[in-house]
Amino acid sequence: MPLIAHSDLPTYQRLSEEGQDVLTVERAQQQDIREMHIGLLNMMPDAALEATERQFYRLVGAANPIVQFHMHPFTIDGLIRSPEAQDHIDRYYENFDQIQLDGLDGLIISGANVTHPSLPEEPFWEPLTAVFDWARQHVTSTMCSCLATHALIEYGYGIQRTHLGFKRWGVYSHRVVDTQHPLVSNINTRFDVPHSRFNEIFREDLEGVGIKVLVDSAEAGVHLAVSEDLLRVVFFQGHPEYDTISLLKEYKREVIRFYEGQSDDYPPMPEHYFHRDLAERFSEYGQRVRKARKVGQPMPDFIEDQVLQQLDNTWRDTAKAVFNNWLGLIYQITDEDRRNPLMADLDPQNPLRRKGRIGLLG
Numbered sequence: 001m002p003l004i005a006h007s008d009l010p011t012y013q014r015l016s017e018e019g020q021d022v023l024t025v026e027r028a029q030q031q032d033i034r035e036m037h038i039g040l041l042n043m044m045p046d047a048a049l050e051a052t053e054r055q056f057y058r059l060v061g062a063a064n065p066i067v068q069f070h071m072h073p074f075t076i077d078g079l080i081r082s083p084e085a086q087d088h089i090d091r092y093y094e095n096f097d098q099i100q101l102d103g104l105d106g107l108i109i110s111g112a113n114v115t116h117p118s119l120p121e122e123p124f125w126e127p128l129t130a131v132f133d134w135a136r137q138h139v140t141s142t143m144c145s146c147l148a149t150h151a152l153i154e155y156g157y158g159i160q161r162t163h164l165g166f167k168r169w170g171v172y173s174h175r176v177v178d179t180q181h182p183l184v185s186n187i188n189t190r191f192d193v194p195h196s197r198f199n200e201i202f203r204e205d206l207e208g209v210g211i212k213v214l215v216d217s218a219e220a221g222v223h224l225a226v227s228e229d230l231l232r233v234v235f236f237q238g239h240p241e242y243d244t245i246s247l248l249k250e251y252k253r254e255v256i257r258f259y260e261g262q263s264d265d266y267p268p269m270p271e272h273y274f275h276r277d278l279a280e281r282f283s284e285y286g287q288r289v290r291k292a293r294k295v296g297q298p299m300p301d302f303i304e305d306q307v308l309q310q311l312d313n314t315w316r317d318t319a320k321a322v323f324n325n326w327l328g329l330i331y332q333i334t335d336e337d338r339r340n341p342l343m344a345d346l347d348p349q350n351p352l353r354r355k356g357r358i359g360l361l362g
Contacts (some may be wrong), residue, residue, distance in 0.1 A: 106330045224236055
């Protein structure tokens, strides 16, 4: 499905240079192909803001080429931004009020960093739940990533996440536990997924409120689940959108935090991410960083450039397949609405958007 570059967002140029199919608005208008409009609520911190755009745009753009995709990035209040990040948002992001007027076919909500003991204490909680409430009535399907999953499950089902006491991060093996669900049709029954989180919602808690678990890991817990009404909400605890180097970048940030005294403990390596030789090199590098911090020497250069070509990506193809299924299901649902002459509650401003659907939470 080609992405339509309907703004000057730099992500479009970056993806085009990677070889992704990105069309100008003029070229798109020459094709008799149906449009779909997908929102991206990007709540990620400044260091990951643009990377998160690229990751989700890349997965949407890699899906079946029978639809033109218009992506609509936006954010919410309550997130502290640097001047540079705020300038990016002001230039390229859309206003949520306008998005509500125009409508969306699907919505992706990213994770976010937290600074308070409980999610309802976060400054972004009320703006985020306002998005949840709107999406309940006006969006065919909402896909939540990590923190967004935890927030919506607490808000809609009253289940609070549990702090693990450590950081669950690395690349973990998973297994499809319900091969009949259309969201996981025709994908590998075993595959890897990156995780990066301190908190978890457990399988028994999800199933206790009717949420259907589709993909689970004996080591990392639930990765993929869906609301009881087939597709209204898709919940990820893992990060299928991650690039090959995402965990490496995160590890680098954690090492810098240790060296600068923001953390007392040297960070553990992401699990199952570095093969044995790389793990040994990073272990030796860690010893040098500890020594440099102790004696007040400059931090040794991070060995990123030396290892980039040795990292494996064992999750991207499956991530693309799941996104392709998700977008295809949204297409089928909205296409049925569009073609049904008995549908009396169509929004005249957006004929693909049927008002008054069954809510996100049943």
